[in-house]
Amino acid sequence: MCGTELYFFCLVVMSGANTFGQWKKQCLGKVDFSKKGSVDEDIGHVVSFLNERENYFTTSSCSGRIVLVDGVPDSPDVRKQNCSWLFVSHGKCATEDVVSALRKSSGDAVLKFEPFVLHVQCKRLEDAQLLHSVAVDSGFRNSGITVGKKGKIIMAVRSTHCLEVPLGHKGEILVSEEYICFVVSIANLKMEENLKRIDRFSQCLMAALQQEQSTCSTEGENKEKSAYKRRRRRQQRDLVRL
């Protein structure tokens, strides 16, 4: 690589680093426009921990939820925009709460369990790879990386763990209360497993990033020692020449 090419290469690398810093500042300065308007309690520590690291920032998150939605009848896909929420819980829930919410349904009511989801923008591909390993090792097996055209690297923590149970059609409840009780107990089991996985993820993440930091410190110290040794040898050679 000649001198001019090296100069421009450095410029590109530096502007990439600056861009990530700018993206991070912009993102963390924004108002939270999610339905809830704030970070879920069970993952607050994970989100803060990542946002304090130079090479990461979170762009969206949900600790997991049990939700009763009222959807458009006969629609193949129950998406947020097509339905209203009759009930939501970010922890375990009680059958009575679901039953009383269900009575307010006028469309196709569906009980869903949705696990922990986290989107993290990463500075370098190796940062995303580290996060991906942590996620998969913690049980979030559907996690994956996206690399956008402008170089934006996002790691999405995702799971296959789900439940989607139709309970009503055009406002009419189709199942017994005993069945609802059974389905709620399954949803609660999944929520419990989900919270365990979040704990595992949190611990693995801290261990992995602290290990990486101490490896960099050791490498940094070794580089300094080598630079010191080279300077000493140069000084000694200069003394001999004198």
Next chain:
Amino acid sequence: MCGTELYFFCLVVMSGANTFGQWKKQCLGKVDFSKKGSVDEDIGHVVSFLNERENYFTTSSCSGRIVLVDGVPDSPDVRKQNCSWLFVSHGKCATEDVVSALRKSSGDAVLKFEPFVLHVQCKRLEDAQLLHSVAVDSGFRNSGITVGKKGKIIMAVRSTHCLEVPLGHKGEILVSEEYICFVVSIANLKMEENLKRIDRFSQCLMAALQQEQSTCSTEGENKEKSAYKRRRRRQQRDLVRL
């Protein structure tokens, strides 16, 4: 970059290319150890198309399925290894088939809809990025890239589209046949949407890869034309000197 460094850099690049070729040959030569033992009919054309391209090969796939599983009672996660399959269909299915299969249950029976899944190993990150855009544009919004430590790049085509409905507990059926009929109709709607998305994916994929190939051909032709022009100018200069 000095001469020696350039030499080694080329070696690394070439060995990376050779490794991908070796991985591909090994993978496509293997016996299919999946439960079904063969590629699903509805995605045969997609799988062949990708395997014929130099920069891709598929490592696993499923066109989507409606499956009735018999799981371990009170388990939070119904995974393949914890349960047996009472019924499976890679297309729409009939209520009677599900009901008669359900009667054979002795554990916790769960009806599930699982959408199209495809894992593709890619030669370069940009190949994975292209495939990722095609997948997301076709409706497979949970798609993502994995980059392994040995440089293995996998793009997983995935969707959020699912259904998971408990129908029985310890061999006892908990719902009415009318409810099963309703749930089967929802599963069938999801299967129909799934097959449309596979079509969309297939068409977008072909268009995207053919466009990329013709861009490369045009660039290749332009490079040839430039090389030809330079050779002509050199010959003319040589003639003038003579």
